Amino acid sequence: MNKIYLTVTAHPDDEALGFGASSYVLSQKGHKIYNCILSGNVDARRHRPNIEELQTHTNNAQKFMGAESPILGNFPNIKFNTVPHLEMVQFIEKVIEQVQPDIIVTHHPSDLNNDHYYTSRACQAAARLYQRKPCKPLQGLYFMEIPSSTDWAFPIAGHNFDPDTFIEVGEKGVTQKLKALYAYEGVMRDYPHPRSDESIKALATLRGSQVGKYYCEAFQTAMNIITP
Numbered sequence: 698m699n700k701i702y703l704t705v706t707a708h709p710d711d712e713a714l715g716f717g718a719s720s721y722v723l724s725q726k727g728h729k730i731y732n733c734i735l736s737g738n739v740d741a742r743r744h745r746p747n748i749e750e751l752q753t754h755t756n757n758a759q760k761f762m763g764a765e766s767p768i769l770g771n772f773p774n775i776k777f778n779t780v781p782h783l784e785m786v787q788f789i790e791k792v793i794e795q796v797q798p799d800i801i802v803t804h805h806p807s808d809l810n811n812d813h814y815y816t817s818r819a820c821q822a823a824a825r826l827y828q829r830k831p832c833k834p835l836q837g838l839y840f841m842e843i844p845s846s847t848d849w850a851f852p853i854a855g856h857n858f859d860p861d862t863f864i865e866v867g868e869k870g871v872t873q874k875l876k877a878l879y880a881y882e883g884v885m886r887d888y889p890h891p892r893s894d895e896s897i898k899a900l901a902t903l904r905g906s907q908v909g910k911y912y913c914e915a916f917q918t919a920m921n922i923i924t925p
C-alpha cells in the first residue's frame with residue numbers, strides 16, 4: 698500500500714542531503730513525499746540566494762526528488778535555540794495533521810548543527826500527536842544523516858548516528874539526489890568535502906555495501922510499528 702512520507706528538517710537542502718535519493722525512488726513507486734523545511738522562508742546564510750531565489754531552488758529540488766510542494770516555515774536560520782520549544786512542536790503538529798504521514802523522517806539528535814538538534818527534539822515530541830489526540834496513527838519515525846553535519850558530530854554524547862535501516866536507491870536515485878542538491882545553488886563543494894559529488898556517491902556506495910546493495914541511503918530507527 699502506498700504510504701505518505703514526511704521529512705521535517707531545518708534548512709532548504711537538508712531534505713535532499715538526507716532523503717533525496719529515497720524520495721525519488723519512493724515517489725516512483727507511488728508513495729507521496731512531503732518535505733517540511735522549518736527555515737524554508739528565511740534567507741540568513743552568507744553566500745546564499747535571496748528569498749525568491751531560494752524558493753525557486755527549493756521548488757526545483759522537489760521536482761528532482763519527486764516530492765510534493767514543500768511546506769516552508771519561518772523559523773530563524775541558525776537561531777532555532779531562540780525559538781520556544783512548544784512553538785516549534787505545534788508548527789510540526791499542524792503539518793502532521795495536514796499531511797497525515799505514515800512515516801516521518803527527521804534529523805538525528807546528535808548532529809553538529811544546533812538547528813538540526815532542535816528540529817529533531819521538536820519533531821520527536823510532535824510525532825507523538827496520534828497518542829494525544831485522534832488522528833492517523835504513525836507507523837514509523839526515523840533519523841537521517843546529513844553529510845557535513847551528522848558525520849561531523851563529535852563522539853562525546855555517546856549516541857552518534859548508528860544506521861539500522863537502509864533504502865535501496867540505485868544509481869538513478871543518487872543521480873536525482875545530486876540534481877536536487879545542485880538545484881540549491883551554492884550547496885555543493887569540491888572533494889573531499891562531504892557535500893561533493895564524489896563523497897555523496899561514496900556514502901551511498903558505502904551504505905549500500907553494508908547491506909549487500911549497490912547504493913543506499915541509511916537511517917536510524919526511532920520508532921517502527923509493525924501491524925500484522
Ligand SMILES: [Zn+2]
Nearest residue numbers: 707708711810
Ligand atoms: Zn541543515
